[in-house]
Amino acid sequence: MTDIKADFEQAQKDAKTLSSRPANNDLLALYAHYKQATRGDIEGKRPGMTDFKGRAKYDAWARLKGLDSETAMDGYVTKVQSLLAADR
16 A cells, blocks of 8 residues: 555656646635645635635635545545546
8 A cells, every 4th residue: 555645756857847727617626625635624704705716716726625635635646647637
């Protein structure tokens, strides 16, 4: 079995090497999986209607509520790997 924390840390480095900016949905997935893996379930109020970016980030993270950190790390690693494969 591989060490998911080491894979997660490597994926964070690999994400910075992408030659092009990922699509917004991909960025939201990365953000949500990263936050769920490192901070756990979302807390606080949903941003107001005029904060489109904050609301999208909040909603993406909220969809992962209840997901354990190792599964969230695995989701992040998988998403980075798919982005790297598409980037080539």
